[in-house]
Amino acid sequence: MANPIIQRELISVLRQRRTVIVQCVLAVGFVLLIAIRWPTEPRMALSGLRSQEVFRLFAYGLLATVLLLLPVAPATSIVRERTRGTLGLLLNTPLGPWQIFGGKFLATIGLAGQLLILSLPAAAACYALGGIYPSDVFATYLILGLTVLLITSSSLLISTYSASADAAVRWSYGFILTISVLTVLPHYLLLGTGGFTGTVISWIRALSPISAMMSLHGAADLGSAGLATTENIVLRFSAISSIAVVVTSLWTISRLNFSLVDSARDSGMIADDQSLGVRSLRRAFFIIDPKRRSGYIGPLTNPVMVKEFRCRKFGRLHWLLRLIAICGIISLALTILTTTQTVSWDVASVGGIMVVLQVALIVLITPSLAAGLIATEHETGGWVLLQSTPMSIWRIVWGKILSVILTLGLILLATLPGYLVMVAIDPGQWFQVRRVAICLLMTALFVMLCSAAVGSLFRKTVSATAAAYAVVLIVCAAPLLIWLGRGAPFGHSTVEKALLVNPIAAGFSVIRVPGFTEYNLVPANWWILGAGSLLCFLLLVWRTHRVSRPQ
Amino acid sequence: MTVSPTQISPVKNEPVVVIRNLTKKYGDYTALEDLNLTLSAGQILGLIGPNGAGKTTAIKILVGLSRPTSGTATIAGVDCVGESKRIKQLVGYMPDKFGSYDNMRVREYLDFFGAAFQIPRQERIHRIDEVMEMTGVSYMRDRYVDALSHGMAQKVGIARILLHDPEMLILDEPANGLDPQARIEMRDLLLNLAQMGKTLLVTSHILPELSRICDHVAILTHGKLRAHGTVKEIGQQVSQQRTVEVQLANEECVPAAAKIVRGIILHGEVTESPAEAVVRFRTDRSEEALGQILKALMDASLPVTQFRELQTDLEEAFMSFARPQKEAEGAPSMAEAKA
Numbered sequence: 001m002a003n004p005i006i007q008r009e010l011i012s013v014l015r016q017r018r019t020v021i022v023q024c025v026l027a028v029g030f031v032l033l034i035a036i037r038w039p040t041e042p043r044m045a046l047s048g049l050r051s052q053e054v055f056r057l058f059a060y061g062l063l064a065t066v067l068l069l070l071p072v073a074p075a076t077s078i079v080r081e082r083t084r085g086t087l088g089l090l091l092n093t094p095l096g097p098w099q100i101f102g103g104k105f106l107a108t109i110g111l112a113g114q115l116l117i118l119s120l121p122a123a124a125a126c127y128a129l130g131g132i133y134p135s136d137v138f139a140t141y142l143i144l145g146l147t148v149l150l151i152t153s154s155s156l157l158i159s160t161y162s163a164s165a166d167a168a169v170r171w172s173y174g175f176i177l178t179i180s181v182l183t184v185l186p187h188y189l190l191l192g193t194g195g196f197t198g199t200v201i202s203w204i205r206a207l208s209p210i211s212a213m214m215s216l217h218g219a220a221d222l223g224s225a226g227l228a229t230t231e232n233i234v235l236r237f238s239a240i241s242s243i244a245v246v247v248t249s250l251w252t253i254s255r256l257n258f259s260l261v262d263s264a265r266d267s268g269m270i271a272d273d274q275s276l277g278v279r280s281l282r283r284a285f286f287i288i289d290p291k292r293r294s295g296y297i298g299p300l301t302n303p304v305m306v307k308e309f310r311c312r313k314f315g316r317l318h319w320l321l322r323l324i325a326i327c328g329i330i331s332l333a334l335t336i337l338t339t340t341q342t343v344s345w346d347v348a349s350v351g352g353i354m355v356v357l358q359v360a361l362i363v364l365i366t367p368s369l370a371a372g373l374i375a376t377e378h379e380t381g382g383w384v385l386l387q388s389t390p391m392s393i394w395r396i397v398w399g400k401i402l403s404v405i406l407t408l409g410l411i412l413l414a415t416l417p418g419y420l421v422m423v424a425i426d427p428g429q430w431f432q433v434r435r436v437a438i439c440l441l442m443t444a445l446f447v448m449l450c451s452a453a454v455g456s457l458f459r460k461t462v463s464a465t466a467a468a469y470a471v472v473l474i475v476c477a478a479p480l481l482i483w484l485g486r487g488a489p490f491g492h493s494t495v496e497k498a499l500l501v502n503p504i505a506a507g508f509s510v511i512r513v514p515g516f517t518e519y520n521l522v523p524a525n526w527w528i529l530g531a532g533s534l535l536c537f538l539l540l541v542w543r544t545h546r547v548s549r550p551q
Numbered sequence: 552m553t554v555s556p557t558q559i560s561p562v563k564n565e566p567v568v569v570i571r572n573l574t575k576k577y578g579d580y581t582a583l584e585d586l587n588l589t590l591s592a593g594q595i596l597g598l599i600g601p602n603g604a605g606k607t608t609a610i611k612i613l614v615g616l617s618r619p620t621s622g623t624a625t626i627a628g629v630d631c632v633g634e635s636k637r638i639k640q641l642v643g644y645m646p647d648k649f650g651s652y653d654n655m656r657v658r659e660y661l662d663f664f665g666a667a668f669q670i671p672r673q674e675r676i677h678r679i680d681e682v683m684e685m686t687g688v689s690y691m692r693d694r695y696v697d698a699l700s701h702g703m704a705q706k707v708g709i710a711r712i713l714l715h716d717p718e719m720l721i722l723d724e725p726a727n728g729l730d731p732q733a734r735i736e737m738r739d740l741l742l743n744l745a746q747m748g749k750t751l752l753v754t755s756h757i758l759p760e761l762s763r764i765c766d767h768v769a770i771l772t773h774g775k776l777r778a779h780g781t782v783k784e785i786g787q788q789v790s791q792q793r794t795v796e797v798q799l800a801n802e803e804c805v806p807a808a809a810k811i812v813r814g815i816i817l818h819g820e821v822t823e824s825p826a827e828a829v830v831r832f833r834t835d836r837s838e839e840a841l842g843q844i845l846k847a848l849m850d851a852s853l854p855v856t857q858f859r860e861l862q863t864d865l866e867e868a869f870m871s872f873a874r875p876q877k878e879a880e881g882a883p884s885m886a887e888a889k890a
Contacts, residue, residue, distance in 0.1 A: 266694070266698040267694070268656060268691075268693040268694035268695050268698070269693075270693045294656075294659055296662050296666075296672055296676055297662055297663065297665075297666040297672070298672065299671065299672055301666075303666035303667050304667075306666075307655070307663045310652075310655050310659055310663075311652045311654050311655055312653075312654070380650060380651055381646065381648035381649060381650035382651075382652060384616065384648075384650065385646070385650040385664070385711075386667070387616055388614055388639055388642075389664065389667040389668055390639045390640060390667075390669060391667050550616055550617050550618045550635070551616065551617040551618070
């Protein structure tokens with residue numbers, strides 16, 4: 001008997017107009033990619049080099065598409081059922097956890113499978129050019145398939161733990177960023193380390209589908225600093241991801257029971273009413289206790305800003321303090337390492353890591369804070385309530401933006417001690433540090449306004465958050481994919497033009513991270529980000545005006 | 552304390568709400584057509600109508616969230632369209648959706664809206680305690696608003712709209728989804744507010760509930776005002792036919808009583824209910840004619856224990872307006888649908 005969940009989830013998604021649009025855009029994109037890079041000289045075609053370059057680019061593009069587009073569907077799948085109250089109905093049917101999970105899992109796989117099938121003609125065209133073995137094509141699709149399985153199973157697991165759809169999307173993108181990029185960092189930092197540590201680092205690196213794809217296509221991978229390694233990364237990635245898929249699937253199935261919907265309403269415990277001992281313990285743990293009785297809003301404070309801080313689970317002060325403390329500790333630790341191990345790590349390398357960490361934090365946190373500024377209010381019914389107060393719409397939106405600015409400001413400031421120590425060690429770095437600070441400020445401004453503007457186009461928080469993440473990740477990640485193809489198929493000029501829009505690359509080039517020193521990105525990057533921010537701001541103003549005017 | 556509508560004494564008799572020729576069109580669709588209404592201080596007006604009748608459109612225009620295509624609406628002399636900022640201070644609006652925020656406690660929620668209404672901090676602290684006391688939500692001050700039951704949330708919603716002490720309260724479906732006890736509490740709360748001199752405009756689908764709290768009712772269908780007045784006036788407006796009930800001492804007398812009634816009213820509808828020992832009839836005859844019927848029954852020595860006219864209730868009145876509209880749209884009647 002057919003699983004009704006597959007019917008509902010897959011067929012309903014395929015019927016949506018936006019799915020058709022995405023499919024058409026992707027199909028046209030693949031065709032254009034091949035058409036643009038198609039050899040124009042017969043001699044080049046004979047060598048097979050051009051087809052390999054095209055196929056490599058095509059594989060990276062396909063992987064980026066999977067990483068960016070796929071997580072939204074499985075991440076929201078279970079949590080949406082729970083928030084809408086349909087999970088209880090589903091658990092009350094004869095369908096067991098296996099069938100519920102299977103239905104949702106296969107529906108997402110079906111969607112991704114369709115996307116991969118759309119790319120097959122382009123892959124066949126590359127193969128027809130020559131220079132590519134069938135095993136290359138097979139291995140490429142194996143990595144893509146395993147990535148799809150890994151993202152689907154892990155996002156479904158995240159969905160069972162999340163309280164809201166946008167939180168599930170946020171954590172899923174965080175997970176993808178971690179396994180794709182951050183797993184490569186230890187290898188990059190400790191390159192050449194042998195023994196047990198070296199083995200562990202090598203296995204951690206094999207978690208990344210980007211590493212596997214680069215290794216397959218003969219390029220030195222993301223963190224290898226130009227050195228090729230002898231390990232079979234593709235095989236390791238296949239083994240690790242297969243195990244991870246099985247583990248996360250079983251874990252998700254074990255969680256699909258009534259405990260997901262069987263929870264009492266929060267009684268609203270207040271720490272102030274607890275004994276002195278409990279209060280002291282909580283104080284020591286949280287510093288700012290989230291369960292304390294908060295004060296009344298002050299006369300000069302924007303009430304919307306206070307509301308935003310109070311409503312966020314993650315944005316509450318105790319979380320911010322932890323994050324700031326971690327940022328501060330990491331930045332100082334990195335700088336101290338620089339002073340003790342200057343032979344293996346120079347100041348530029350440490351600066352590069354700090355830039356990566358800060359940009360990763362900005363990219364991960366900002367869309368979730370800024371994308372739902374208007375959509376969340378619409379969804380919860382708060383927009384009408386806010387409109388029925390005497391506050392002007394601009395004060396409301398400013399309060400919301402201010403809450404994001406303060407959060408980002410605190411995170412950025414937390415890493416300042418690291419930079420200061422860096423300048424103290426090498427005063428010659430002062431000029432670079434100042435320019436890096438401007439790069440980070442511009443990045444934060446752009447990501448915030450871009451997320452808010454893109455989010456304002458949607459009425460649902462989850463759509464707004466997913467769209468904001470997709471746009472921000474495209475701006476931050478797509479030029480880096482082109483950078484990966486530097487030398488071949490892309491020339492210096494093409495890579496430099498692509499990197500001009502990338503805030504991470506600008507930071508790297510300023511701090512002189514290897515691989516980015518030859519590109520002159522600043523101040524053109526600041527101008528481009530500034531113009532982009534201005535456009536996003538105007539879009540936000542226009543959307544805000546539209547949604548707030550009387551009907 | 553329970554207060555009945557008759558105990559309410561308006562502070563002033565001046566009209567607080569004046570709506571003149573209000574029309575709202577969305578393209579070709581007319582949501583509201585030529586609405587005229589006035590509402591005096593301390594009155595509770597029940598706005599009833601089927602879904603899509605134009606109730607929420609009218610409310611949105613009153614609170615400044617929608618602009619009319621033509622016509623005017625004022626609250627306490629303030630134009631709802633041109634002076635929407637002043638209107639927001641005059642009106643407390645509770646939409647049908649509660650508007651909850653995650654991780655926010657009831658006291659924080661009220662504090663936020665108090666600050667949004669620019670109530671100074673010290674005054675706000677007292678005011679929050681006051682409205683929580685008034686609406687009976689003090690015990691849930693530390694609960695999270697997103698964890699409240701529907702009944703609790705509705706009370707918090709009323710506490711919210713009282714914060715800035717508005718002259719007028721507009722409540723969209725306040726009794727919707729409440730259990731009987733919560734509904735009684737809500738009714739008492741609204742009556743108390745009216746007694747305090749607040750003018751209330753309430754929409755509801757629970758018509759018996761409305762008839763208990765509202766001293767005036769307006770019926771809207773298809774954007775048009777069909778009737779406006781007290782529940783009694785509406786009943787009379789709806790039905791020129793009166794329903795009279797004759798209660799007899801025993802069931803054996805029911806056929807004889809029905810025969811006498813039929814003989815006098817001729818074309819009216821007469822129904823016998825032997826189990827209740829009751830004869831009911833509908834007639835357009837005057838008081839004198841009813842007197843004749845009673846006299847005839849007494850002359851026939853039938854044991855009449857009660858002879859009374861039944862009030863047309865709000866539900867009946869509403870249906871008498873809603874039914875012709877449905878029939879005009881071609882919707883099948885219940886009997887047709889069953890067939």
